[in-house]
Amino acid sequence: MPEYNSAVLQELLDGCLKRNRRSQELLYKQFYGYAMSICMRYCKNKEEAKEILNDGFLKVFTKIESFDVSRSFKTWLGRVMINTALDHYRQEVRHDIFVEYEAAEQVTVDETIISKLSHEELVHFIQQLTPSYRIVFSLYVIDGFAHEEIAERLGISVGASKSNLSRAREKLREMLSRLNIDNYDRVTR
Structure with missing residues (x-):
């Protein structure tokens, strides 16, 4: 799907800047599928992905003023979702051990x-x-x-x-x- 109609997207973003609930709802609905697809890759199940997605959208709505309108909103949203998933991971799975080997063999997948x-x-x-x-x-x-x-x-x-x-x-x-x-x-x- 191409980037959402730029005039409509700009109107939604302006509404979100003004903390307009309807604009936030429409932006959420428009980008839900895209954001969820990112979250699902970082989570073990859909419930965890929804939690991260909602946390991510909360960050989007509270930090919307940091979005640079000269760039792609979808790319910015994707980064917010990835960072939110990483934040979640750091909070929930601190005890998980990252194994280190000097020469990790490269394995290819067919x-x-x-x-x-x-x-x-x-x-x-x-x-x-x-x-x-x-x-x-x-x-x-x-x-x-x-x-x-x-x-x-x-x-x-x-x-x-x-x-x-x-x-x-x-x-x-x-x-x-x-x-x-x-x-x-x-x-x-």
Whole structure:
């Protein structure tokens, strides 16, 4: 979907600046799906994603004056949602251990299997990863952060970020290979 009609979006943003509840509601409804798709990648289930989504929109409404209108609102909203998910992660899962290895092996995931999955199926597999693997995988692979940025945001070393990415890829590869075997077993019966 292209960026929401710029005149209508500007009107909604102006209304949000004035704390107009109707403008906030319309902005929320318009970007709910986009924001939820981001939150789902960082959470283990839909309920947690909704909590992060609502916290994220609260930040949007309280910090709307910091949005630079010369930039894409959707990009700014995406960053707010990612940062909110990371804040949630830091609050809820402080005890999760980021494993560090000097030489984290690179594991590749079969792209042909991934290309056959729907977005929902792929998100489902990502949600099955441990929180640390899920966060690093989403930040690096989907949102394009560098390991240095991930390390800084999560308070871990670059090596830990690389290791968690490698392990996340390995877990996904295992899940996808099981899926492939399960599908093969169903077809051959």
